Amino acid sequence: MTPTANPVLSVLDGVPPLSFTAPEGFFTLPLAASPDERAALSKAFVRELYSRGDEALWTPAAPFYEALAEQLAYAGVSYSAMGLFSTDDGGVVRCSFTLAAVETEQTDPEIAAHGILTALGGDPRHDARWMDLPCGPAVSCVTFREVTLSPEITASGAEERLLTGQIQVYIPFPTGPHTAVFTLDTASTEYWSEFCDLLVAVLRTVSFAEPADGTGTAGGSL
Numbered sequence: 001m002t003p004t005a006n007p008v009l010s011v012l013d014g015v016p017p018l019s020f021t022a023p024e025g026f027f028t029l030p031l032a033a034s035p036d037e038r039a040a041l042s043k044a045f046v047r048e049l050y051s052r053g054d055e056a057l058w059t060p061a062a063p064f065y066e067a068l069a070e071q072l073a074y075a076g077v078s079y080s081a082m083g084l085f086s087t088d089d090g091g092v093v094r095c096s097f098t099l100a101a102v103e104t105e106q107t108d109p110e111i112a113a114h115g116i117l118t119a120l121g122g123d124p125r126h127d128a129r130w131m132d133l134p135c136g137p138a139v140s141c142v143t144f145r146e147v148t149l150s151p152e153i154t155a156s157g158a159e160e161r162l163l164t165g166q167i168q169v170y171i172p173f174p175t176g177p178h179t180a181v182f183t184l185d186t187a188s189t190e191y192w193s194e195f196c197d198l199l200v201a202v203l204r205t206v207s208f209a210e211p212a213d214g215t216g217t218a219g220g221s222l
Helices: 035-049 055-074 109-121 189-203
Strands: 003-012 015-023 026-028 077-086 092-103 127-133 136-149 160-172 178-186
Touching (some): 015 026, 015 178, 035 055, 109 127, 109 136, 160 189
Antiparallel strands (some): 003 015, 127 136
């Protein structure tokens, strides 16, 4: 699970550019502005995500991802993807990945990162750590949660507990008063170390440089 040549460049209103390389296996959820665009793009998205499916699967799935895209866009998420990766035993592991740009009052990346580390480190549920990335200082925060699944939705017909993990990485922009928040969530915690390595590889490709050709997006629309 390593990044490949799938560049994603964000140019949002009032937010300086940010780019990163998404790994092979990421399926970008369309966060279109209008309902008609979201509906059309969600139909195409489910056909790509479930390429071996048919209309019986695609038809009910498309409205779900359309609604999810609307909620994410409303929450300020500028990029969202589903990650699907095959395992050596023929199985599949999944994760969700998002990027949001949060406005802050601090323009010095190092001061901003120290403030974030202090704030997150005050919660005993958080494993917050400093990171030195090629693009600048950052802070990672790992959280594990146990979710109880009701018998109605489990294969066994009995109540089950599911452990989920989340990694959030906060990277202050060196080009303006914003912080990029990368979030990876997964219930496939048996592959936690692989997902950590995957996210670190993606973060090492983050850049805040202006696009060389002055264009808006490459490889995806945020």
